Amino acid sequence: MxxxxxxxxxxxxxxxxxxxxxxxxxxxxxxxxxxxxxxxxxxxxxxxxxxxxxxxxxxxxxxxxxxxxxxxxxxxxxxxxxxxxxxxxxxxxxxxxxxxxxxxxxxxxxxxxxxxxxxxxxxxxxxxxxxxxxxxxxxxxxxxxxxxxxxxxxxxxxxxxxxxxxxxxxxxxxxxxxxxxxxxxxxxxxxxxxxxxxxxxxxxxxxGDSPLFSAPEVVAIGGWRALLSYVVLGVTAGLFATTYVRVMTLLRYRLGAIHLPPLVGPLCAGLMVGAVGLVWPDVLGTGYRAMDAALHNQYAWSTMAMLAVVKMLVSGVAFGAGTPGGLFAPTLFLGVMLGGAFGGLAPGWLPVAAGPQGTLVLAGMAAMFAGVFRAPMTAVFMAFELSGTAESIVPAMITATLAFLVARQLHRQSILDVVAEHEGAVLPSARLVRPDAPLHVEDAATPVSDHVLVVNTTWSAPEALAHIQSSSAESALVFGANGRWMLLDVAALRSAMADEQAWEAFKTGSAPSVDGRPLEYRNVEPVYPDEWLDVALRQLARAPVVPVISRLDHRHLLGVVTGDDVRRAYGFERASPPA
Structure with missing residues (x-):
């Protein structure tokens, strides 16, 4: 047919x-x-x-x-x-x-x-x-x-x-x-x-097609005093962004360590936010109205400085307590208030140009975003699109670049890295990219087989000994009490596990001994499925087996990579020994 x-x-x-x-x-x-x-x-x-x-x-x-x-x-x-x-x-x-x-x-x-x-x-x-x-x-x-x-x-x-x-x-x-x-x-x-x-x-x-904020008075950069003002603002914003990330990190971990019931933490944080809002209502919600007012010079510099500090604390408490919501608006709020406060305070203390309030506010907003999120290009165009004024681009470029460099130097993590780490995830950022490389770890990884024994520290001593004695594997992988993966020799581990006290010591992070000698093991660095295969190759130079784990849970073993796995992935087979 x-x-x-x-x-x-x-x-x-x-x-x-x-x-x-x-x-x-x-x-x-x-x-x-x-x-x-x-x-x-x-x-x-x-x-x-x-x-x-x-x-x-x-x-x-x-x-x-x-x-x-x-x-x-x-x-x-x-x-x-x-x-x-x-x-x-x-x-x-x-x-x-x-x-x-x-x-x-x-x-x-x-x-x-x-x-x-x-x-x-x-x-x-x-x-x-x-x-x-x-x-x-x-x-x-x-x-x-x-x-x-x-x-x-x-x-x-x-x-x-x-x-x-x-x-x-x-x-x-x-x-x-x-x-x-x-x-x-x-x-x-x-x-x-x-x-x-x-x-x-x-x-x-x-x-409607209006920008988020009504266009403020913005002038093009001119003169060394104006340039100096943007340089100082950029460095200041980098320091302030680092402070914000560290405050968020501290509150996120400290509030999480209290282990309150799921509804109690956000409820208590909300009560604090409401009480603060009686005195400083402009910090509540998105803060768009307050940002627009600051863009048009409707606050004293001291008020803007106080609003920035208060917003930093209440947003940190709310987010740290687990209340759902985003970090973009608080970051922009801090940048706007920082730029406005700088514009009112700096000319009296530094040889910088006073300039229109709107210019410094937009530059501060871009700088703060670049310092907190480590996305300077986005910050520059955000200042332009949110205000609709092209004159904001050059000041935003200067402040955003400097804030990004200062913040990266002082604190290796962006706010997103902090949140991901707190949630147990290790995700790529702009410095760690999954490119379209020929091969990744997942292309070579194999399921855990009889050649590798995965030891579970939740087993009792008899269960552990039964698994170890029935295994034909030569190596064992263990997620230790120190939070790291360890590679051990199964034969030596079998001898050590005959003693129940040795197993209990091992579960708490102490290495057992064989004939009075400590059991030898090595810490192995795991790899992720989306990483380049040569990352696994570097680890295989230190250990015969490399664990492949989930980015969302370091204890979740997805598979292993050995030298033979890598050779197969590249199309090479181990040469047969001569007859």
């Missing part, structure tokens, strides 16, 4: 995979734009109902607590809606092949609308990023995309979400390429641009 071939007319209507992917990017952008419009509207309606209707002082204290507790309850029911959203999106790209639970979309929408709308001092942009990525992941599964396309679909939705949230297509594209994808990959650039543009066009149909 002859196979029927499509006619030329039919072939003209059959789309290639690349064309289908680009059309899907437009659909993702439109869907995300509509969702972000609803998200912003919900936050504004809740905010108006709570704060703009003559609420009594007691209720003004209680509303942030009630909103945070309600949001925490949603997170309890839908764990995928926790956090800011950026770490989850990067995890989808580098760990779970683009898969994001769709439950995160309605969960994040409801939790963040309630928390931010009632006054939690966090932002809606990061949650919008996750919601866009969640929509993209869902549509990718509906259209049965390949694994490679699914990996690329999450950042496409993320760009749509952040572009619609800020009403800034360039910022959305640059942030996703600079921080989420961690590089400018031609394979994903086209889809990201299409999704960002289509989401912004959709949101502007409902919210």
């Amino acid at each position: 002859n196979e029927r071939r499509p006619t030329p007319l039919l072939r003209a209507w059959v789309l290639t995979d690349a064309q289908r992917f680009l059309l899907l990017a437009v659909l993702i952008g439109v869907s995300t734009g509509l969702l972000v419009v609803c998200f912003h509207t919900s936050i504004e309606l809740i905010d108006f109902s709570v704060h703009d209707t003559g609420t009594a002082p007691l209720m003004r204290v209680l509303w942030p607590a009630l909103g945070a507790a309600a949001a925490a309850l949603i997170v309890r029911v839908i764990p995928a809606s926790a956090g800011s959203g950026i770490v989850q999106t990067k995890s989808a790209l580098y760990v779970s092949n683009g898969h994001i639970s769709f439950a995160a979309v309605p969960g994040k929408f409801a939790a963040c609308a309630l928390s931010i709308g009632t006054g939690t001092p966090l932002g809606p942009e990061d949650p919008a990023l996750l919601m866009g990525a969640g929509i993209a992941s869902r549509l990718g599964r509906v259209f049965n995309l390949s694994q490679r396309s699914m990996r690329l679909i999450a950042p496409t939705g993320a760009a749509a979400g952040i572009a619609a949230a800020f009403n800034t297509p360039i910022t959305g594209v640059l942030f996703v390429m600079e921080e989420v994808v961690a590089g400018f990959d031609a394979a994903v650039m086209g889809s990201i641009v299409l999704a960002a543009v289509s989401s912004v066009v959709t949101s502007r149909l409902f919210l």
